[in-house]
Amino acid sequence: MTDILHMQVNFADKPCLIMKLKRWERKECKPNSLPVLHKLHVKVGDTVKLISGKEKGKIGEITRLFRHNSTVIVKDINLKTKHMKSREQGEPGQIVKVEAPIHSSNVMLYSKEQKVASRVGHKILEDGTRVRYLLKTGEVIDSAENWKKVIKDRNNDKKSD
Template identity: 50%
Template sequence: MGQQKIKMHVKKGDTVKIISGKDKGKISEIIKVIPKKRKVIVKNINIQIKHVRPKQKDETGQIIQIEAPIHSSNVMLYSIKHEIASRFNYIRNEQNIKQRILKKTGEKINNSNDA
């Protein structure tokens, strides 16, 4: 049995709007995609506090804030130009290359970052 590629509707670098959860309505950028778990890590969204113990004798403990993953179904692609969240569709351009476009605005989404 070969490895099966898991499809996701968002990629690293996409601008998204959070559509559910405690951060609903916030807009940010995806910094990491975890396809096996169908989760994404979004910049400054779903901030968790982690208490780190001191590793050495003279070190002090600290409290750090990290972005925790959220499920990809809780984010939606967002157009900054038109300020609207939308689903997307695929079209093929003249070179027969797949291009993602937003359904509501027709705006093309750059495919330079492959996740």
């Protein structure tokens, strides 16, 4: 009975079965083999400024989030070259530019109107909705108009593909 009480579950011992990751990318997992997902201070569609790294100071929009390792993909930033082999005989190979992920701690929310990067805060409005806002400017990020615009843009991108 006492052996059961002192038994600990070590997350590193259980590799994630759902996510196909390389050995050095493996993250800790819950007992049900799902990866531990981290909360991020940014969302898809947010305008961010890079605060460190090779492309420090550049501004872009977040297109994808990876919550298991806290990375984000910013549109047209951190481009890497990928050499693609030819699929069929006679077809030439090609070099493609691909957006690589950036750790979420290296990006900061950015206000287009005030042209300033700021940390994010949370507050509850009079109507009871919980929103994110920029601490420096007080500008509310999570408004209904912004979300409608992001969803509309996403649908347009899917139709064009």
